Amino acid sequence: MADGDRGEVASARRRTALKRLALAFAAAVPGCTSTPSYPPSAPPTGKRTPPTEQGFRASDAVKSDIDVASEILAKESLASARLLMEKLYRRNPREWRKGGFASADAAMAKAFDPQRQFNFPELHYVRGSDAIVLALRVDHPGDRVFAFGVGLASMVFLACNGKTEFYLTDALDPQKLYHSARNVEIAAWKLANARSASGERLILSNEMAGEAPNLSFERELGKIIACQDAMALIAAQRTNRTIRRVVQTLATAVFLPI
Numbered sequence: 652m653a654d655g656d657r658g659e660v661a662s663a664r665r666r667t668a669l670k671r672l673a674l675a676f677a678a679a680v681p682g683c684t685s686t687p688s689y690p691p692s693a694p695p696t697g698k699r700t701p702p703t704e705q706g707f708r709a710s711d712a713v714k715s716d717i718d719v720a721s722e723i724l725a726k727e728s729l730a731s732a733r734l735l736m737e738k739l740y741r742r743n744p745r746e747w748r749k750g751g752f753a754s755a756d757a758a759m760a761k762a763f764d765p766q767r768q769f770n771f772p773e774l775h776y777v778r779g780s781d782a783i784v785l786a787l788r789v790d791h792p793g794d795r796v797f798a799f800g801v802g803l804a805s806m807v808f809l810a811c812n813g814k815t816e817f818y819l820t821d822a823l824d825p826q827k828l829y830h831s832a833r834n835v836e837i838a839a840w841k842l843a844n845a846r847s848a849s850g851e852r853l854i855l856s857n858e859m860a861g862e863a864p865n866l867s868f869e870r871e872l873g874k875i876i877a878c879q880d881a882m883a884l885i886a887a888q889r890t891n892r893t894i895r896r897v898v899q900t901l902a903t904a905v906f907l908p909i
Contacts, residue, residue, distance in 0.1 A: 687808070687815045689763045692737050693730035693871070710818070717889055718817040721882055725815055728807045728878040733763060735871040736800030742855040743796055750794030758794065762801050768813065769805035774798055778805035780906035783838050787845040787853055795854050803838060803875070806831055809909050810879065822890060828883035829894045830907035832876045839872040840901040 694700065714722075740747055740755035750773070752758040762769070769778045773793055777785060782802030786795045808815075810831035812823065845853045856868040887894050897907060 686765050687768065687813070689733070689765055689804075689815065690726045690730040692734040693727065693874075695734070695867075710816075713818045713820070715819055717885055718819065718821065721811075721817050721823060721885060722815065724878040724882045724885075725807065725811045725817075728875045729804055729815070731871045731874045731878075732800065732804040732807060733759065735803065735868060736762065736796060738868060738871070739796045739800065739854060739856060746794045746796040746854075749792075750797050752794075758797055759800070762797060763804070769801050769808060771801065774801060778802065779809050779909055780806060780834055780838075783841070784906070787841055789847055789853070799838075799842065799854060803835070806834055806838075806909060807875065807879065811882075823882065823886040825883045825887035825890065825892055825894050827909050828879050828886060830897075830909050832879035832883065833897060833899075833904075834906050834909070835872055835876045835879065837899075837901060837904045837906055839869065840904070842868070842872075 736759055737755065740758065744755070747755045747758045750758055752761070761767075761771075769782075770776050774782050774785060774797075779802060782798050782805065784802075785791055786798035786802060791798070810824075810827045811817075812821070812827075814821065817823070842854060842856050847853060858865040883894060886892075899905070
């Protein structure tokens with residue numbers, strides 16, 4: 652056996668042993684098997700506070716630097732999705748009323764309830780791109796913002812294998828994350844262009860009129876795209892996998908599977 656082959660075999664054995672050790676440790680630490688924890692809304696532009704130091708937790712012993720970076724990017728994506736939903740409710744207050752909620756805050760609290768993991772009977776239990784398609788159907792009678800927000804957040808959640816914390820035993824799929832980023836691009840285009848039969852926008856978002864155009868919705872969507880692309884590149888490097896690129900025209904693009 653060549654020296655290079657021996658080195659690869661030894662490296663593979665070390666990784667396997669480390670994963671087994673991490674799995675045993677994770678089973679012994681309650682925090683490693685907790686339900687997902689969704690972050691609060693991302694702070695508006697210009698109001699982000701400086702990062703704070705976090706104390707060491709037992710579960711940190713089975714995390715690599717890549718796991719920590721992936722967690723940060725996943726939570727930033729979910730925080731931006733939550734802020735986007737909040738902003739959409741401000742521009743479309745009729746929607747939370749259509750959903751029978753007492754307020755926009757009540758709607759968002761339900762949408763980001765960790766116990767539900769984005770499964771809701773009023774959305775026929777669809778998540779990801781299917782929920783976004785439902786939100787933008789002309790004949791959808793329910794809360795469009797709730798469906799769109801759940802669809803966007805759950806797409807990120809599903810691309811992360813339904814987790815918000817990662818350990819040495821976890822392996823993210825770079826292709827899923829790449830598809831998620833492209834789907835957010837498609838969702839952004841559809842949100843800006845979906846209209847009723849009379850030509851009215853189904854959900855108000857960006858506003859180009861006036862001296863100061865409001866592009867804050869596009870900005871949050873762009874943050875999610877950037878985070879998902881970064882996670883895809885990190886996962887591809889970690890697993891030595893190649894990402895298959897997909898080129899579509901946004902006007903006719905279809906959502907990619909996750």
